[in-house]
Amino acid sequence: MEKIIKIAWRNVWRNKLRSLVVITSMVLGLWSGLFTIAMSNGINEQRVKSAIDTYLHHIQIHNPLFEYNLDINSSVEDPLQILKELENNNLVKGFSSRIIISAMASSAHGAEGVRVIGIDSENEKQFSDISKNILKGNYFSNIKSKPALIGQKLADNLKLDIKKKLSFTFVDDKGDLQRIKFKVEGVFKTASSIHDSGNIYVKKEDLNQLLFNNSMIHEVAILCNNIDDSDILKQELQNSFPENKVETWKDISPELGSVQELMVWFFFIFMSIILLALSFGIANIMLMAVLERKRELGMLMSVGLNKTKIFLMILFETIFISFISLPVGIVLSYLMISYYGRAGIDLSIVSQGLESFGMNSMVYTHLPSDYYFKITILTLFVTLVSSLFPARRALKLDPAEAVRSQ
Protein backbone atom coordinates (compact mmCIF):
# COMPACT_ATOMS: atom_id res chain seq x y z
CA MET A 1 0.00 0.00 0.00
CA GLU A 2 2.88 2.33 0.86
CA LYS A 3 4.26 2.07 -2.68
CA ILE A 4 0.82 2.55 -4.25
CA ILE A 5 0.40 5.74 -2.22
CA LYS A 6 3.88 6.87 -3.21
CA ILE A 7 3.21 6.24 -6.91
CA ALA A 8 -0.17 7.99 -6.68
CA TRP A 9 1.42 11.03 -5.01
CA ARG A 10 4.15 11.25 -7.63
CA ASN A 11 1.61 10.73 -10.41
CA VAL A 12 -0.21 13.85 -9.21
CA TRP A 13 2.92 15.85 -9.99
CA ARG A 14 3.77 14.20 -13.32
CA ASN A 15 1.88 16.91 -15.14
CA LYS A 16 2.25 19.83 -12.77
CA LEU A 17 0.34 22.29 -14.92
CA ARG A 18 -2.65 20.02 -15.23
CA SER A 19 -2.73 19.20 -11.53
CA LEU A 20 -2.37 22.86 -10.61
CA VAL A 21 -5.27 23.77 -12.91
CA VAL A 22 -7.50 21.20 -11.17
CA ILE A 23 -6.32 22.29 -7.73
CA THR A 24 -6.87 25.96 -8.58
CA SER A 25 -10.36 25.29 -9.93
CA MET A 26 -11.23 23.37 -6.75
CA VAL A 27 -9.83 26.14 -4.55
CA LEU A 28 -11.76 28.81 -6.46
CA GLY A 29 -14.92 26.70 -6.44
CA LEU A 30 -14.72 26.19 -2.68
CA TRP A 31 -13.85 29.80 -2.02
CA SER A 32 -16.60 31.26 -4.21
CA GLY A 33 -19.18 28.82 -2.85
CA LEU A 34 -18.30 29.34 0.79
CA PHE A 35 -17.99 33.11 0.43
CA THR A 36 -21.38 33.38 -1.30
CA ILE A 37 -22.99 31.28 1.41
CA ALA A 38 -21.25 33.31 4.13
CA MET A 39 -22.60 36.46 2.51
CA SER A 40 -26.16 35.10 2.27
CA ASN A 41 -25.91 33.79 5.81
CA GLY A 42 -24.55 37.14 7.03
CA ILE A 43 -27.40 39.03 5.35
CA ASN A 44 -29.96 36.70 6.86
CA GLU A 45 -28.44 36.77 10.34
CA GLN A 46 -28.31 40.58 10.26
CA ARG A 47 -31.89 40.69 9.05
CA VAL A 48 -33.04 38.46 11.90
CA LYS A 49 -30.91 40.31 14.45
CA SER A 50 -32.10 43.70 13.26
CA ALA A 51 -35.74 42.60 13.38
CA ILE A 52 -35.29 41.04 16.83
CA ASP A 53 -33.38 43.98 18.29
CA THR A 54 -35.67 46.62 16.84
CA TYR A 55 -39.24 45.41 16.98
CA LEU A 56 -39.63 41.64 17.09
CA HIS A 57 -37.69 40.58 20.20
CA HIS A 58 -37.60 36.94 21.26
CA ILE A 59 -41.11 36.67 22.67
CA GLN A 60 -44.23 38.80 22.59
CA ILE A 61 -47.37 38.51 24.70
CA HIS A 62 -50.70 39.84 23.43
CA ASN A 63 -54.36 39.44 24.03
CA PRO A 64 -55.40 36.71 21.54
CA LEU A 65 -57.85 39.13 19.88
CA PHE A 66 -55.37 41.97 19.54
CA GLU A 67 -53.47 40.71 16.52
CA TYR A 68 -56.65 40.37 14.44
CA ASN A 69 -57.98 43.92 14.71
CA LEU A 70 -55.53 45.89 16.89
CA ASP A 71 -58.59 46.67 19.05
CA ILE A 72 -57.53 49.07 21.78
CA ASN A 73 -59.63 47.15 24.32
CA SER A 74 -57.92 43.82 23.55
CA SER A 75 -55.22 44.42 26.12
CA VAL A 76 -52.99 41.86 27.80
CA GLU A 77 -54.71 40.02 30.68
CA ASP A 78 -53.04 40.03 34.11
CA PRO A 79 -50.28 42.46 33.07
CA LEU A 80 -48.92 43.01 36.57
CA GLN A 81 -48.64 39.28 37.25
CA ILE A 82 -46.82 38.82 33.96
CA LEU A 83 -44.34 41.59 34.68
CA LYS A 84 -43.71 40.18 38.16
CA GLU A 85 -43.11 36.71 36.74
CA LEU A 86 -40.71 38.10 34.15
CA GLU A 87 -38.72 39.97 36.77
CA ASN A 88 -38.08 36.69 38.60
CA ASN A 89 -37.46 34.42 35.64
CA ASN A 90 -33.76 33.73 35.07
CA LEU A 91 -34.23 32.95 31.38
CA VAL A 92 -35.26 36.58 30.86
CA LYS A 93 -32.69 39.21 29.97
CA GLY A 94 -35.12 42.11 29.71
CA PHE A 95 -38.68 43.02 28.86
CA SER A 96 -40.81 45.98 27.87
CA SER A 97 -44.53 46.64 28.18
CA ARG A 98 -46.12 48.76 25.49
CA ILE A 99 -49.36 50.43 24.57
CA ILE A 100 -50.19 50.12 20.90
CA ILE A 101 -52.82 52.17 19.17
CA SER A 102 -53.89 51.94 15.58
CA ALA A 103 -54.18 55.51 14.33
CA MET A 104 -54.18 57.81 11.35
CA ALA A 105 -51.12 60.07 11.40
CA SER A 106 -51.52 63.28 9.48
CA SER A 107 -49.41 66.31 8.68
CA ALA A 108 -50.00 69.32 6.46
CA HIS A 109 -48.91 67.18 3.54
CA GLY A 110 -50.85 63.97 3.95
CA ALA A 111 -52.05 61.13 6.14
CA GLU A 112 -50.90 57.56 6.74
CA GLY A 113 -52.23 54.65 8.78
CA VAL A 114 -49.72 53.89 11.56
CA ARG A 115 -49.19 52.01 14.80
CA VAL A 116 -48.47 54.37 17.63
CA ILE A 117 -46.38 52.55 20.19
CA GLY A 118 -46.24 53.89 23.71
CA ILE A 119 -42.99 52.91 25.41
CA ASP A 120 -41.19 53.43 28.68
CA SER A 121 -38.41 55.53 27.16
CA GLU A 122 -35.73 54.75 29.76
CA ASN A 123 -36.40 51.03 29.85
CA GLU A 124 -36.69 50.82 26.06
CA LYS A 125 -33.28 52.48 25.70
CA GLN A 126 -31.74 49.45 27.42
CA PHE A 127 -34.08 46.95 25.85
CA SER A 128 -34.30 47.68 22.13
CA ASP A 129 -32.29 49.35 19.38
CA ILE A 130 -34.71 52.22 18.79
CA SER A 131 -32.44 54.75 20.50
CA LYS A 132 -29.46 53.51 18.45
CA ASN A 133 -31.34 53.90 15.19
CA ILE A 134 -31.97 57.64 15.55
CA LEU A 135 -30.84 59.22 12.32
CA LYS A 136 -31.87 62.78 13.04
CA GLY A 137 -32.90 64.62 16.22
CA ASN A 138 -32.89 63.03 19.67
CA TYR A 139 -34.27 60.12 21.63
CA PHE A 140 -36.83 61.59 24.08
CA SER A 141 -34.52 64.17 25.68
CA ASN A 142 -35.27 67.69 24.46
CA ILE A 143 -38.99 68.05 23.81
CA LYS A 144 -40.93 67.88 27.04
CA SER A 145 -44.47 67.80 25.74
CA LYS A 146 -45.61 64.81 23.65
CA PRO A 147 -42.47 64.00 21.72
CA ALA A 148 -42.61 61.37 18.97
CA LEU A 149 -40.04 59.31 17.07
CA ILE A 150 -40.97 58.56 13.50
CA GLY A 151 -39.42 56.39 10.82
CA GLN A 152 -37.52 58.03 8.00
CA LYS A 153 -39.83 56.60 5.40
CA LEU A 154 -42.90 58.03 7.15
CA ALA A 155 -41.13 61.37 7.60
CA ASP A 156 -40.50 61.41 3.85
CA ASN A 157 -44.09 60.45 3.05
CA LEU A 158 -45.60 63.08 5.35
CA LYS A 159 -42.80 65.58 4.69
CA LEU A 160 -42.07 65.85 8.39
CA ASP A 161 -38.91 67.00 10.06
CA ILE A 162 -37.61 67.59 13.61
CA LYS A 163 -39.90 69.74 15.77
CA LYS A 164 -42.70 69.53 13.19
CA LYS A 165 -46.14 68.66 14.46
CA LEU A 166 -48.15 65.66 13.47
CA SER A 167 -51.54 64.64 14.72
CA PHE A 168 -53.01 61.23 15.40
CA THR A 169 -56.63 60.36 15.06
CA PHE A 170 -57.78 57.20 16.80
CA VAL A 171 -60.71 55.59 18.56
CA ASP A 172 -60.12 55.46 22.33
CA ASP A 173 -61.09 52.68 24.74
CA LYS A 174 -64.52 54.21 25.27
CA GLY A 175 -65.16 54.24 21.54
CA ASP A 176 -64.77 58.00 21.13
CA LEU A 177 -62.76 59.48 18.30
CA GLN A 178 -59.74 61.38 19.58
CA ARG A 179 -57.26 63.65 17.89
CA ILE A 180 -54.00 64.61 19.51
CA LYS A 181 -50.89 66.42 18.40
CA PHE A 182 -47.31 65.25 18.91
CA LYS A 183 -44.05 66.91 17.97
CA VAL A 184 -41.33 65.05 16.03
CA GLU A 185 -38.25 64.76 18.23
CA GLY A 186 -36.34 62.14 16.28
CA VAL A 187 -36.31 60.32 12.99
CA PHE A 188 -35.17 56.71 13.10
CA LYS A 189 -34.05 54.36 10.39
CA THR A 190 -33.95 50.60 10.80
CA ALA A 191 -33.00 47.88 8.32
CA SER A 192 -36.69 47.51 7.43
CA SER A 193 -38.29 50.33 5.45
CA ILE A 194 -41.68 48.67 6.06
CA HIS A 195 -41.21 49.10 9.82
CA ASP A 196 -40.03 52.68 9.31
CA SER A 197 -43.09 53.63 7.31
CA GLY A 198 -45.73 52.34 9.71
CA ASN A 199 -44.54 52.81 13.31
CA ILE A 200 -44.28 55.81 15.58
CA TYR A 201 -42.84 55.67 19.10
CA VAL A 202 -44.20 57.95 21.82
CA LYS A 203 -43.92 57.98 25.60
CA LYS A 204 -46.28 55.54 27.31
CA GLU A 205 -47.43 58.14 29.83
CA ASP A 206 -48.56 60.45 27.02
CA LEU A 207 -50.86 57.75 25.69
CA ASN A 208 -52.06 56.75 29.17
CA GLN A 209 -53.45 60.24 29.70
CA LEU A 210 -55.72 59.75 26.69
CA LEU A 211 -57.16 56.43 27.78
CA PHE A 212 -59.93 55.71 30.25
CA ASN A 213 -58.17 52.57 31.50
CA ASN A 214 -54.70 53.89 32.06
CA SER A 215 -53.21 50.62 33.26
CA MET A 216 -53.79 48.73 30.01
CA ILE A 217 -50.88 47.36 27.98
CA HIS A 218 -51.13 45.72 24.57
CA GLU A 219 -47.79 44.09 24.23
CA VAL A 220 -45.13 42.64 26.46
CA ALA A 221 -41.90 42.18 24.52
CA ILE A 222 -39.25 39.91 26.03
CA LEU A 223 -35.58 39.23 25.36
CA CYS A 224 -34.11 35.94 26.60
CA ASN A 225 -30.54 35.52 27.76
CA ASN A 226 -30.21 32.98 24.98
CA ILE A 227 -32.33 33.02 21.83
CA ASP A 228 -32.50 29.22 21.95
CA ASP A 229 -34.46 29.46 25.22
CA SER A 230 -37.33 31.23 23.45
CA ASP A 231 -39.42 28.09 23.00
CA ILE A 232 -38.94 26.99 26.63
CA LEU A 233 -39.88 30.39 28.02
CA LYS A 234 -42.83 30.66 25.65
CA GLN A 235 -44.18 27.35 26.98
CA GLU A 236 -43.69 28.41 30.60
CA LEU A 237 -45.47 31.72 30.06
CA GLN A 238 -48.25 30.19 28.01
CA ASN A 239 -48.90 27.67 30.81
CA SER A 240 -48.89 30.42 33.45
CA PHE A 241 -51.05 32.85 31.47
CA PRO A 242 -53.29 30.77 29.21
CA GLU A 243 -55.72 33.65 28.57
CA ASN A 244 -52.96 35.49 26.66
CA LYS A 245 -51.24 34.53 23.47
CA VAL A 246 -47.48 33.98 23.85
CA GLU A 247 -45.48 33.85 20.62
CA THR A 248 -41.81 33.53 19.77
CA TRP A 249 -40.20 35.60 17.04
CA LYS A 250 -40.50 32.60 14.70
CA ASP A 251 -44.26 32.42 15.35
CA ILE A 252 -44.72 36.12 14.68
CA SER A 253 -42.45 36.32 11.67
CA PRO A 254 -42.22 32.75 10.34
CA GLU A 255 -40.52 33.90 7.14
CA LEU A 256 -37.46 34.96 9.17
CA GLY A 257 -37.23 31.62 10.96
CA SER A 258 -37.82 29.59 7.82
CA VAL A 259 -35.14 31.51 5.92
CA GLN A 260 -32.68 30.46 8.61
CA GLU A 261 -33.70 26.84 8.18
CA LEU A 262 -33.58 27.25 4.41
CA MET A 263 -29.99 28.48 4.69
CA VAL A 264 -28.89 24.98 5.70
CA TRP A 265 -30.50 23.52 2.59
CA PHE A 266 -29.25 26.41 0.48
CA PHE A 267 -25.73 25.61 1.71
CA PHE A 268 -25.96 21.95 0.72
CA ILE A 269 -27.70 22.55 -2.61
CA PHE A 270 -25.44 25.43 -3.67
CA MET A 271 -22.23 23.68 -2.65
CA SER A 272 -23.42 20.41 -4.22
CA ILE A 273 -23.96 22.20 -7.54
CA ILE A 274 -20.48 23.76 -7.40
CA LEU A 275 -18.88 20.49 -6.37
CA LEU A 276 -20.84 18.56 -8.99
CA ALA A 277 -19.47 20.88 -11.66
CA LEU A 278 -15.98 20.43 -10.21
CA SER A 279 -16.41 16.67 -10.07
CA PHE A 280 -16.87 16.57 -13.86
CA GLY A 281 -13.60 18.49 -14.18
CA ILE A 282 -11.82 16.09 -11.85
CA ALA A 283 -13.30 13.03 -13.59
CA ASN A 284 -12.23 14.43 -16.95
CA ILE A 285 -8.67 15.13 -15.82
CA MET A 286 -8.36 11.72 -14.18
CA LEU A 287 -9.79 10.03 -17.26
CA MET A 288 -7.21 11.80 -19.41
CA ALA A 289 -4.52 10.66 -16.99
CA VAL A 290 -5.75 7.06 -17.22
CA LEU A 291 -5.94 7.10 -21.02
CA GLU A 292 -2.49 8.68 -21.30
CA ARG A 293 -1.06 6.01 -19.04
CA LYS A 294 -2.73 3.03 -20.67
CA ARG A 295 0.60 1.36 -21.44
CA GLU A 296 1.86 1.90 -17.92
CA LEU A 297 -1.35 0.60 -16.37
CA GLY A 298 -1.21 -2.38 -18.74
CA MET A 299 2.34 -3.07 -17.59
CA LEU A 300 1.32 -2.81 -13.93
CA MET A 301 -1.51 -5.28 -14.49
CA SER A 302 0.81 -7.57 -16.50
CA VAL A 303 3.45 -7.76 -13.81
CA GLY A 304 0.92 -8.52 -11.11
CA LEU A 305 -0.73 -5.36 -9.71
CA ASN A 306 -4.24 -6.52 -8.96
CA LYS A 307 -7.41 -4.61 -9.74
CA THR A 308 -7.93 -3.43 -6.18
CA LYS A 309 -4.50 -1.79 -6.17
CA ILE A 310 -5.02 -0.19 -9.59
CA PHE A 311 -8.36 1.13 -8.34
CA LEU A 312 -6.80 2.45 -5.13
CA MET A 313 -3.98 4.11 -7.05
CA ILE A 314 -6.43 6.16 -9.14
CA LEU A 315 -8.50 6.84 -6.03
CA PHE A 316 -5.47 8.08 -4.09
CA GLU A 317 -4.45 10.39 -6.92
CA THR A 318 -7.87 12.05 -6.78
CA ILE A 319 -7.84 12.17 -2.99
CA PHE A 320 -4.42 13.83 -2.99
CA ILE A 321 -5.72 16.54 -5.30
CA SER A 322 -8.59 17.22 -2.92
CA PHE A 323 -6.26 17.01 0.11
CA ILE A 324 -4.27 19.87 -1.38
CA SER A 325 -7.26 21.88 -2.62
CA LEU A 326 -9.41 21.50 0.48
CA PRO A 327 -7.19 23.16 3.10
CA VAL A 328 -6.12 25.91 0.69
CA GLY A 329 -9.75 26.59 -0.34
CA ILE A 330 -11.02 26.48 3.22
CA VAL A 331 -8.25 28.64 4.69
CA LEU A 332 -8.67 31.20 1.88
CA SER A 333 -12.44 31.23 2.44
CA TYR A 334 -12.00 31.51 6.22
CA LEU A 335 -9.62 34.45 5.89
CA MET A 336 -11.89 36.30 3.44
CA ILE A 337 -15.03 35.57 5.45
CA SER A 338 -13.33 36.68 8.68
CA TYR A 339 -12.04 39.87 7.08
CA TYR A 340 -15.39 40.86 5.56
CA GLY A 341 -17.09 39.70 8.74
CA ARG A 342 -15.25 42.57 10.48
CA ALA A 343 -14.94 45.14 7.69
CA GLY A 344 -18.27 44.43 6.01
CA ILE A 345 -19.22 44.71 2.35
CA ASP A 346 -20.80 48.00 1.40
CA LEU A 347 -23.89 47.37 -0.74
CA SER A 348 -25.27 50.89 -0.33
CA ILE A 349 -25.63 51.11 -4.10
CA VAL A 350 -28.62 48.78 -3.75
CA SER A 351 -29.64 49.88 -0.24
CA GLN A 352 -33.22 50.78 -1.19
CA GLY A 353 -33.94 47.31 -2.48
CA LEU A 354 -32.26 45.66 0.52
CA GLU A 355 -34.13 47.81 3.04
CA SER A 356 -37.48 46.89 1.54
CA PHE A 357 -36.58 43.30 2.52
CA GLY A 358 -35.46 44.39 5.98
CA MET A 359 -31.76 44.06 5.17
CA ASN A 360 -28.85 46.34 5.97
CA SER A 361 -26.76 47.78 3.18
CA MET A 362 -23.55 46.79 5.04
CA VAL A 363 -23.22 43.05 4.87
CA TYR A 364 -21.00 41.23 7.37
CA THR A 365 -20.09 37.75 6.16
CA HIS A 366 -20.43 34.91 8.62
CA LEU A 367 -20.27 31.15 8.30
CA PRO A 368 -20.82 28.88 11.32
CA SER A 369 -17.72 26.79 12.00
CA ASP A 370 -19.52 23.47 11.52
CA TYR A 371 -20.10 24.40 7.87
CA TYR A 372 -16.35 24.13 7.24
CA PHE A 373 -16.44 20.58 8.55
CA LYS A 374 -19.50 19.75 6.46
CA ILE A 375 -17.92 21.11 3.30
CA THR A 376 -14.80 19.03 3.95
CA ILE A 377 -16.88 15.84 4.15
CA LEU A 378 -18.96 16.85 1.12
CA THR A 379 -15.87 17.64 -0.98
CA LEU A 380 -14.16 14.36 -0.06
CA PHE A 381 -17.31 12.47 -0.93
CA VAL A 382 -17.72 14.21 -4.30
CA THR A 383 -14.01 13.70 -5.08
CA LEU A 384 -14.28 10.00 -4.31
CA VAL A 385 -17.34 9.66 -6.51
CA SER A 386 -15.68 11.57 -9.35
CA SER A 387 -12.72 9.18 -9.29
CA LEU A 388 -14.92 6.11 -9.72
CA PHE A 389 -15.46 6.48 -13.46
CA PRO A 390 -11.77 6.89 -14.41
CA ALA A 391 -10.81 4.15 -11.95
CA ARG A 392 -13.40 1.83 -13.48
CA ARG A 393 -12.09 2.70 -16.93
CA ALA A 394 -8.59 1.73 -15.79
CA LEU A 395 -9.86 -1.60 -14.50
CA LYS A 396 -11.46 -2.37 -17.86
CA LEU A 397 -8.15 -2.14 -19.67
CA ASP A 398 -6.92 -5.36 -21.24
CA PRO A 399 -3.31 -5.64 -20.05
CA ALA A 400 -2.16 -7.40 -23.23
CA GLU A 401 -3.58 -4.63 -25.42
CA ALA A 402 -2.77 -1.76 -23.08
CA VAL A 403 0.89 -2.71 -22.78
CA ARG A 404 1.36 -2.37 -26.55
CA SER A 405 -0.64 0.85 -26.92
CA GLN A 406 1.16 4.05 -27.94
Next chain:
Amino acid sequence: MNVIETKNISKLYKQADLEIRALDNVSVNFKQGEFTAIVGPSGSGKTTFLNSIGGLDSPTKGQVLIDNNDITQLNSNKLIDFRLKNIGFVFQSYNLIPVLTAKENVEFIMLMQGVSNKIRDKRSKELLEAVGLQEHLNRRPNQLSGGQQQRVAVARALASKPKFVLADEPTANLDSSSTSNLLDIMYRLNNDEKMTFIFSTHDQRVIDRAKRIITLEDGKIISDTNIK
Protein backbone atom coordinates in the same frame (compact mmCIF):
# COMPACT_ATOMS: atom_id res chain seq x y z
CA MET B 1 11.27 -31.33 -16.74
CA ASN B 2 8.98 -29.01 -18.71
CA VAL B 3 8.47 -25.60 -17.20
CA ILE B 4 5.91 -24.67 -19.84
CA GLU B 5 3.80 -26.98 -21.95
CA THR B 6 1.18 -25.86 -24.45
CA LYS B 7 -1.33 -28.40 -25.77
CA ASN B 8 -3.06 -27.56 -29.02
CA ILE B 9 -3.63 -23.92 -28.20
CA SER B 10 -5.59 -21.88 -30.71
CA LYS B 11 -6.62 -18.27 -30.59
CA LEU B 12 -9.38 -16.89 -32.77
CA TYR B 13 -10.16 -13.19 -33.14
CA LYS B 14 -13.24 -11.82 -34.81
CA GLN B 15 -12.95 -8.60 -36.77
CA ALA B 16 -16.28 -7.63 -38.30
CA ASP B 17 -17.26 -10.79 -40.22
CA LEU B 18 -13.70 -12.02 -40.52
CA GLU B 19 -12.31 -14.73 -38.28
CA ILE B 20 -8.59 -14.41 -37.69
CA ARG B 21 -6.71 -17.44 -36.43
CA ALA B 22 -3.77 -15.97 -34.52
CA LEU B 23 -2.67 -19.36 -33.14
CA ASP B 24 -3.54 -22.67 -34.70
CA ASN B 25 -3.11 -25.85 -32.60
CA VAL B 26 0.26 -24.89 -31.20
CA SER B 27 1.87 -27.54 -28.99
CA VAL B 28 5.31 -26.90 -27.61
CA ASN B 29 7.34 -27.52 -24.45
CA PHE B 30 9.96 -25.39 -22.72
CA LYS B 31 12.49 -26.78 -20.26
CA GLN B 32 14.22 -25.05 -17.37
CA GLY B 33 17.16 -22.91 -18.53
CA GLU B 34 16.20 -22.57 -22.19
CA PHE B 35 17.14 -19.46 -24.15
CA THR B 36 14.53 -19.48 -26.89
CA ALA B 37 13.71 -17.04 -29.67
CA ILE B 38 10.24 -17.09 -31.22
CA VAL B 39 10.59 -15.72 -34.71
CA GLY B 40 8.36 -15.14 -37.66
CA PRO B 41 6.94 -12.35 -39.77
CA SER B 42 4.59 -9.69 -38.40
CA GLY B 43 1.16 -11.17 -37.73
CA SER B 44 2.51 -14.69 -37.40
CA GLY B 45 1.26 -14.99 -33.81
CA LYS B 46 4.49 -14.41 -31.82
CA THR B 47 3.01 -11.89 -29.38
CA THR B 48 -0.25 -13.84 -29.04
CA PHE B 49 1.79 -16.91 -28.20
CA LEU B 50 3.83 -15.04 -25.56
CA ASN B 51 0.64 -13.50 -24.13
CA SER B 52 -0.96 -16.93 -23.92
CA ILE B 53 1.89 -18.56 -22.02
CA GLY B 54 2.20 -15.43 -19.87
CA GLY B 55 -1.47 -15.52 -18.85
CA LEU B 56 -2.16 -12.11 -20.39
CA ASP B 57 -4.44 -13.61 -23.00
CA SER B 58 -6.47 -16.79 -22.81
CA PRO B 59 -6.46 -19.14 -25.77
CA THR B 60 -9.77 -19.98 -27.43
CA LYS B 61 -8.96 -23.65 -27.00
CA GLY B 62 -6.17 -25.82 -25.68
CA GLN B 63 -4.20 -25.88 -22.45
CA VAL B 64 -1.24 -23.93 -21.13
CA LEU B 65 0.47 -25.90 -18.38
CA ILE B 66 2.98 -24.20 -16.14
CA ASP B 67 4.54 -26.74 -13.81
CA ASN B 68 1.62 -29.01 -14.81
CA ASN B 69 -1.01 -26.43 -13.71
CA ASP B 70 -3.42 -25.36 -16.44
CA ILE B 71 -3.45 -21.56 -16.24
CA THR B 72 -6.33 -21.26 -18.74
CA GLN B 73 -8.62 -22.37 -15.91
CA LEU B 74 -7.59 -19.56 -13.56
CA ASN B 75 -9.84 -16.53 -13.01
CA SER B 76 -8.46 -13.05 -13.61
CA ASN B 77 -7.42 -12.37 -10.00
CA LYS B 78 -5.65 -15.73 -9.73
CA LEU B 79 -3.96 -15.08 -13.06
CA ILE B 80 -2.65 -11.73 -11.78
CA ASP B 81 -1.30 -13.49 -8.71
CA PHE B 82 0.15 -16.23 -10.89
CA ARG B 83 1.96 -13.71 -13.09
CA LEU B 84 3.30 -11.90 -10.05
CA LYS B 85 4.82 -15.08 -8.62
CA ASN B 86 5.92 -16.95 -11.73
CA ILE B 87 6.67 -14.72 -14.70
CA GLY B 88 9.07 -11.90 -15.43
CA PHE B 89 8.08 -9.61 -18.28
CA VAL B 90 10.34 -7.49 -20.48
CA PHE B 91 8.47 -5.25 -22.88
CA GLN B 92 9.49 -3.70 -26.17
CA SER B 93 9.02 -0.14 -24.83
CA TYR B 94 10.68 -0.84 -21.46
CA ASN B 95 7.48 0.20 -19.63
CA LEU B 96 9.10 1.27 -16.41
CA ILE B 97 7.11 3.27 -13.88
CA PRO B 98 8.20 6.81 -14.74
CA VAL B 99 7.69 8.25 -11.26
CA LEU B 100 9.91 5.68 -9.56
CA THR B 101 13.71 5.47 -9.59
CA ALA B 102 15.56 2.52 -11.15
CA LYS B 103 15.93 0.87 -7.74
CA GLU B 104 12.28 1.51 -6.82
CA ASN B 105 11.17 0.02 -10.14
CA VAL B 106 13.11 -3.15 -9.40
CA GLU B 107 11.81 -3.26 -5.82
CA PHE B 108 8.22 -2.75 -6.93
CA ILE B 109 7.49 -6.39 -7.81
CA MET B 110 9.11 -7.63 -4.60
CA LEU B 111 7.09 -5.12 -2.62
CA MET B 112 3.89 -6.53 -4.08
CA GLN B 113 5.08 -10.00 -3.18
CA GLY B 114 5.47 -8.88 0.41
CA VAL B 115 9.26 -9.20 0.49
CA SER B 116 10.82 -7.44 3.48
CA ASN B 117 12.45 -4.05 3.11
CA LYS B 118 15.93 -5.38 3.90
CA ILE B 119 15.80 -8.18 1.31
CA ARG B 120 14.25 -5.84 -1.29
CA ASP B 121 17.04 -3.37 -0.81
CA LYS B 122 19.76 -6.05 -1.08
CA ARG B 123 18.30 -7.86 -4.09
CA SER B 124 17.46 -4.71 -6.08
CA LYS B 125 21.04 -3.48 -5.63
CA GLU B 126 22.42 -6.89 -6.64
CA LEU B 127 20.25 -7.05 -9.74
CA LEU B 128 21.05 -3.51 -10.85
CA GLU B 129 24.71 -4.29 -10.31
CA ALA B 130 24.30 -7.45 -12.40
CA VAL B 131 22.93 -5.37 -15.28
CA GLY B 132 25.66 -2.78 -14.81
CA LEU B 133 23.55 0.02 -13.37
CA GLN B 134 24.95 0.23 -9.85
CA GLU B 135 25.79 3.89 -10.50
CA HIS B 136 22.22 4.76 -11.51
CA LEU B 137 20.14 3.40 -8.66
CA ASN B 138 18.39 6.68 -7.94
CA ARG B 139 17.77 7.84 -11.47
CA ARG B 140 14.29 7.96 -12.88
CA PRO B 141 13.58 6.38 -16.29
CA ASN B 142 13.68 9.74 -18.09
CA GLN B 143 17.25 10.18 -16.82
CA LEU B 144 18.37 6.87 -18.37
CA SER B 145 19.11 5.91 -21.99
CA GLY B 146 16.90 3.37 -23.82
CA GLY B 147 19.46 0.61 -23.27
CA GLN B 148 19.76 1.45 -19.58
CA GLN B 149 15.97 1.47 -19.21
CA GLN B 150 15.71 -1.95 -20.81
CA ARG B 151 18.39 -3.24 -18.45
CA VAL B 152 16.35 -1.94 -15.51
CA ALA B 153 13.36 -3.78 -17.04
CA VAL B 154 15.39 -7.01 -17.11
CA ALA B 155 16.42 -6.47 -13.49
CA ARG B 156 12.77 -5.86 -12.60
CA ALA B 157 11.69 -9.02 -14.46
CA LEU B 158 14.20 -11.06 -12.44
CA ALA B 159 13.44 -9.43 -9.11
CA SER B 160 10.61 -11.77 -8.21
CA LYS B 161 12.74 -14.85 -8.98
CA PRO B 162 10.31 -15.96 -11.69
CA LYS B 163 10.13 -19.42 -13.24
CA PHE B 164 10.76 -17.84 -16.65
CA VAL B 165 11.11 -14.48 -18.37
CA LEU B 166 9.02 -13.50 -21.38
CA ALA B 167 10.51 -10.74 -23.50
CA ASP B 168 8.46 -9.25 -26.34
CA GLU B 169 10.89 -7.80 -28.87
CA PRO B 170 13.19 -6.51 -26.12
CA THR B 171 15.80 -5.07 -28.47
CA ALA B 172 13.44 -3.43 -30.97
CA ASN B 173 14.15 0.08 -29.70
CA LEU B 174 17.86 -0.35 -28.90
CA ASP B 175 21.00 0.49 -30.83
CA SER B 176 23.52 -2.27 -31.56
CA SER B 177 25.79 -1.60 -28.61
CA SER B 178 22.87 -1.57 -26.14
CA THR B 179 21.48 -4.70 -27.76
CA SER B 180 24.76 -6.51 -27.44
CA ASN B 181 25.14 -5.38 -23.85
CA LEU B 182 21.60 -6.51 -22.95
CA LEU B 183 22.03 -9.88 -24.63
CA ASP B 184 25.29 -10.43 -22.74
CA ILE B 185 23.50 -9.81 -19.48
CA MET B 186 20.58 -12.12 -20.26
CA TYR B 187 22.93 -14.78 -21.64
CA ARG B 188 24.99 -14.65 -18.46
CA LEU B 189 21.89 -14.89 -16.25
CA ASN B 190 20.71 -17.83 -18.32
CA ASN B 191 24.03 -19.62 -17.98
CA ASP B 192 24.78 -18.73 -14.37
CA GLU B 193 21.30 -18.93 -12.82
CA LYS B 194 19.64 -21.30 -15.30
CA MET B 195 16.95 -18.66 -15.85
CA THR B 196 14.56 -19.55 -18.71
CA PHE B 197 14.23 -16.80 -21.33
CA ILE B 198 11.69 -16.80 -24.15
CA PHE B 199 11.88 -13.93 -26.65
CA SER B 200 9.72 -12.91 -29.53
CA THR B 201 11.99 -11.10 -31.96
CA HIS B 202 12.77 -9.99 -35.47
CA ASP B 203 16.30 -9.04 -34.48
CA GLN B 204 18.96 -11.19 -36.09
CA ARG B 205 21.39 -10.32 -33.26
CA VAL B 206 19.02 -11.98 -30.77
CA ILE B 207 18.34 -14.91 -33.08
CA ASP B 208 22.11 -15.45 -33.45
CA ARG B 209 22.51 -15.81 -29.66
CA ALA B 210 19.43 -18.05 -29.12
CA LYS B 211 19.90 -21.70 -28.13
CA ARG B 212 16.55 -22.68 -29.61
CA ILE B 213 14.60 -21.02 -32.41
CA ILE B 214 10.87 -21.59 -32.94
CA THR B 215 9.46 -20.17 -36.16
CA LEU B 216 5.79 -19.28 -36.38
CA GLU B 217 3.84 -18.53 -39.52
CA ASP B 218 0.10 -17.97 -39.74
CA GLY B 219 -0.25 -19.10 -36.15
CA LYS B 220 1.47 -22.45 -36.72
CA ILE B 221 4.91 -23.68 -35.74
CA ILE B 222 6.76 -24.35 -38.95
CA SER B 223 10.13 -25.11 -37.36
CA ASP B 224 11.59 -25.75 -33.93
CA THR B 225 15.38 -25.93 -33.92
CA ASN B 226 17.81 -26.48 -31.07
CA ILE B 227 21.15 -24.77 -31.75
CA LYS B 228 24.18 -26.71 -30.63
